[in-house]
Amino acid sequence: MQKALAIDAGKCTGCKQCELACSFEHEGIFNVVRSRIRVFIFEEEARFVPYTCTQCDQAWCMQVCPVGAITSDPMSGVKSVNAATCVGCKVCTIACPFGTINYNAGSGKVEKCDLCGGDPACARECPTDAITFIDAGLAGYAKMQDWAARTDTAPQAAS
Amino acid sequence: MSWTKKILRVNLTKGTCTSEPLNMDWAYKYIGQRGLATKYLIEEIDPRVDPLSPDNKLIFATGPLTGTAASTSARYSVITKGPLTGAIACSNSGGYFGAELKSAGWDMIILEGKAAGPVYLHIENDQASLLDASPLWGTSTWHTEEWIKNTHQDPMMRVASVGIAAENGVLYSAVVNDLHRAAGRSGVGTVMASKNLKAVCVRGTLGIGVRDPKAFMEAATKAKKVLAENAVTSVGLPTHGTQVLMNVINEVGALPTRNAADVQFEGASDISAEAMREVRRTDGKTNLIANQACFGCTIACGRVSKIDQTHYTIVNKPEYWHASGGLEYEAAWALGAATGVNDLEALTYANFICNEQAIDPITFGATLGAAMELYEDGLITDEETGGVKLNIGSAEALTTMVELTGKAEGFGKVLGLGSKRLCEKYGKPELSMSVKGLEFPAYDPRGIQGIGLNYATSNRGACHVRGYTVASEILGIPEKTDPLVTDGKAGLVKAFQDATAAVDSAGICLFTTFAWSLEDIAPQVDAACDGEWTVETMLEAGERIWNMERQFNLAAGFTGKDDTLPKRLLKDAAKTGPAKGLVSGLDKMLPEYYQVRGWSTDGVPTADTLGRLGL
Ligand code: SF4
Secondary structure (H helix, E strand, O other): OOEEEEEOHHHOOOOOHHHHHHHHHHHOOEOHHHOOOEEEEEHHHOEEEEEOOOOOOOOHHHHHOOOOOEEEOOOOOOEEEOOOOOOOOOHHHHHOOOOOOEEEOOOOEEEOOOHHHHOOHHHHHOOOOOEEEEEHHHOOHHHHHHHHHHOOOOOOOOO | OOOOOEEEEEEOOOOEEEEEEOOHHHHHHHOOHHHHHHHHHHHHOOOOOOOOOOOOOEEEEEOOOOOOOOOOOOOEEEEEEOOOOOOEEEEEEOOOHHHHHHHOOOOEEEEEOOOOOOEEEEEEOOEEEEEEOOOOOOOOHHHHHHHHHHHOOOOOOEEEEOOHHHHOOOOOEOEEEOOOEEEOOOOHHHHHHHOOEEEEEEEOOOOEOOOOHHHHHHHHHHHHHHHHHOHHHHHHHHHHHHHHHHHHHHHOOOOOEOOOOEOOOOOHHHHOHHHHOOEOOOOOOEOEEEEEOOOOOOOOOEEEEOOOOOOOOOOOOHHHOOOEEOOOHHHHHHHHHOOOOOOHHHHHHHHHHHHHHOEOHHHHHHHHHHHHHHHHOOOOOHHHHOOOOOOOOOHHHHHHHHHHHHHOOOOHHHHOOOHHHHHHHOOOHHHOOEEOOEEOOOOOOOOOHHHHHHHHHOOOOOOOOOOOOHHHHOOOOOOOOOOOOOOOHHHHHHHHHHHHHHHHHHOOOHHHHHOOOHHHHHHHHHHHOOOOOOHHHHHHHHHHHHHHHHHHHHHHOOOHHHOOOOHHHHHOOOOOOOOOOOOOOHHHHHHHHHHHHOEOOOOOEOHHHHHHOOO
């Protein structure tokens, strides 16, 4: 079974525990600018929106990489960057339609979400369940159920 | 670790920014933030200094847990000698600014001297410089934040600034960061403006390390679980914010109402957390839009509100139609119960203005409450108010006066002095509901006896977040005590005050202590930092900090005689509710408090006590 991050922005409070967890998992320190998941805060509307790579099948980043530094794991579907191979040309950052693969000037390589090898730290630390790690085929299931619950099932008047 | 071990010293007179190493001997004794910055302040200024002179200093300080994955790691404090009180001032704020400062590599910023003209401090990691703020002078904190982000083309920059009120000498101006989080009390913003410093903006990309990452994550995760399983921190605060208290405190007869003439407010439910969630008849929407967390906070008690667009305050002002910081309990009490106003939308508008112009809503509301009493007694005239009727309960008076105070115009200038100076001016000093010049907040000492002792002895003047015995006396945390009795309160107050000093100094939020004790906090500090951090060493540091602050105040000219309460609380009994017939029993508690503190009968720490604490 492939698993995916399911993001329900409506539950997010903007606490950034996910960013802290991500940077700690990958860098060993707390540094939100190095997080591969980012929470955007739209103050005037009080909206907090977590955003990260969805591990898309098309994987434009992988397709354009000239040195084959990005690979796909056939079982999990995760696209990861092999830092040793990456030459820092940034073509993948241009190709990705969502902006979720980014260059790190410190290392000279690109970085993206790799689902932490199967136990994403962001989902683990999110206190509100705005981020969960679930069966990729059922990512919309909770929302579907939510809407289903609102369906009017009272007998309709004859038209 | 997890101090950055670096201090940024900014001399505004000379225009210099220099880096210096943190004094680690002091860090081990005073932890960080409140404790450590107070130590620096005391070592560097004359306690008798005029708070608004260039010789006073202003310190922005983070704690060792600030910016880490410890829950509620947002906190920073602004420490100085306060202009409203003349006492030690230390005001704590959340949002995102504190973590950003730490991630830029600084434990604290010490600001000294006075700039020749308006400047702002720009920090990008180890680079710091003073830039021209003349285009910002005379503008609000909201404009300042937007202008700085645009000018530096950096939406991720974090900004802490002062508003027009501070520039014009309103004595209780705050420092506001992230639009609606504030280092609110004692006039720390007024000191900042007196130095011609409009804002501090910071971008930090260095990150924060901890001593033992694995042990730290274990301790932090365990502690977060405690918050997630506690009803107050996992349900009460996220759902209702601190406003969860409005109806509760009113019911126990401890809601100071109309300048503390009463202890219950018939309009309490109209301005409560529940009212904020109710659908308005006017526009079909709710006042509360969302709850927002500060950096790293797994509680998320922050309120975000939208004012009813049809309300008289903003019907012609689209610039206030967006969401912004909503009412927290203390603000709702001060703007509402203390003034007798029960119009939730008017309160929310006043709160927006307090954030926009950086005014402490507690002191503002309490001062307006006193002015309303003076007005109704005929001591303040229509001529002085510019024709505004300052009647108790008038929403128009509230919203007009908050605007005037923010701009420091008309009668707002008088209100900007705070209640102590206002009531003295009209020959009625006893009508100021303050201790050491600071107005007490939303708990009446007649109905909650322990909090009265805490107000009387709090080092920054009357304050709930120096020793929140309400947790025990009303909520039963960690143990229930009877709010109506004075027995045992001396020890209770001391325990809360010392623990709070330690919690603040660690760089986390006091609200964690609805669920956490130092047993949950010490392991996080210990795993993050060098040194030995146990419940005992943290408590001892807390007591040391308390006594150090006390010594500063004594040197500044305060004595045991200032450890008192307004006459109204000591003489006029509560008229209704469970505390009916009671006054504050401060006289019964204070001598015992001095004793448990190891102070002389006139409130001076003995040589033994100072020696024991290494002071
Ligand atoms: S941890 Fe969860 S609630 Fe917090 S910012 Fe991330 S997604 Fe939002």
